[in-house]
Amino acid sequence: MNQLYASRRRRNRIAMGLSLLATVFGLGWLVLILGALIWHGFSGLSVAVFTEMTPPPGSAGGLLNPIVGSLILTALAILIGTPIGILAGTYMAEYGRYDRLTTVVRFINDILLSAPSIVIGLFIYEVMVAPMGHFSGFAGAVALAVIVIPVVVRTTEDMLLLVPNPLREAATALGISRAVVIRKVCYRAARAGMLTGVLLAVARISGETAPLLFTALNNQFWSVDLNGPMPSLPVVIFQFALSPYGDWQRLAWTGALIITFAVLALSITARVLAGSRKES
């Protein structure tokens, strides 16, 4: 009998030890990756990175044009994707909560949420770049918007579903129409959560590379022309990191550092925002 106890206890200790080990292993990667980014990227961080254009191989320069390009593409994508996402999420949580359509849209939306982003790039290439005959920043922004929509739909629906029904009933009892109830009461109650969704979407697309490769392409020069190829930070990192030039690789590391910390700051902000809403 004692032997059985001992073996069960031993097995338990081994399993729990392994689970502790697995956690250390998982967290280890985060430390290793962030450590490498800081180690290789921090030394290249200077004012010139934010004020100078991408250099030709062998000379000094910065990342000004891709940074600006990324900001423009991200802003435009959010501008296109957010309204559509919020409206669709509104339908699913408010007007059509018990509709057949809502069930279908939710299922499809969840699939779009994790669809390979390179396929989205191919899609935009087929419907925008090929007919127009040239790569354009606008096509890149639309490709990113297609990625934004499912994120915003999901969070909008979830957050509106959390709004207590008595709020809606009280407002409706005042004789206000449903549209006004949604806009003036529900949106206000779910505001923090919906903002979280938009922040998460920004975090998601600001590091996306694959959908931009053959939509916005890249540009060595300063360009704010949405109708032409546009540089973006992830694509420049991709190009510079795979190049044989030391200067370019160093700039790629610096760019990677900038992107990662921007994305992590965004997602932590989103989490804090979502967390504070829960507690209040």
Place this chain on the structure above:
Amino acid sequence: MSLPLETALAPSTRGRALDRMRVGDLGFRLLTRAAAVGVLIILGAVILSLISGSLPALQSFGVDFLIAERWNPVTEKFGALAPIYGTLVTSFIAMLIAVPVGLLISVFLTELCPLWLRRPIGIAIELLAGIPSIIYGIWGLFIFAPFLQQTLQPFLIALFGNIPFLSSLFAGPPYGIGVLTAGLILAIMVLPFITSISRDVFEAVPQVLKEAAYGLGCTTWEVVRRVVLPYARVGVIGGIMLGLGRALGETMAVTFVIGNAHRISASILAPGTTISATIANEFTEAVGDLYTSSLIALGLILFVITFIVLAVARYLLLRIERRVG
């Protein structure tokens, strides 16, 4: 008995205000409905555009496209077998590592971890999911691959060198980059997805069930193994499928470290390619309609595979949500 002027007028102004409200409501309702239908249209458009784009390639190669290994832009003969194989093998390696590790982390988070540490560790693991895939790529190429080249790969080659079958699976030289490296990077990338979903379904296991098992004298491991896992099985499989969907479609990280060689090697240390890496590398340089169309056909295959995997995942997760709710 005559009504005062104001009240006589009031019903008609009220009627007009009500009409305006009704129109406004109807308009908003239609607008939101159109947006919801728009989500469906996007998916339909993705599928249609991929099919129409890949038609030339599918017509000229037929079934051969799926089963041929050749990929020759010069003679314009294309077959998708090597990228499909690479996609499946790298994802398999990733799941082989990420599933047990992810499950063990969720066991730690739900059973062992002190309460005050749960949230920070959970967030840290989720931050791993937030790091853009290009960062994994650059890190994998400059840091992880050289490290593997010097340590793990020579070790594997030496270890399995004299064992039949395994020796060809781990045949060297150690390049650093290759199928195994891509699989390992993918494992790190899907780990947070599997961890956060299985943690959520583990937490959904009723406390009473666990307490009853503990009351019978079960050890923590026995409770996890005999009570938590069977109860959460469907959700865990859903989470695994979701992670698999990510691994199959992942592009940038894999493109950096897989080596981009259009061939199927027995050794997992050799360079290979995946569907997404092929598209990312070759699409902008593809000359000729047939080449472009073949790459789009690759995209279509990838989309179909991930669509099926993700649909199964969502279906399973939906089932567990219904049971909880």
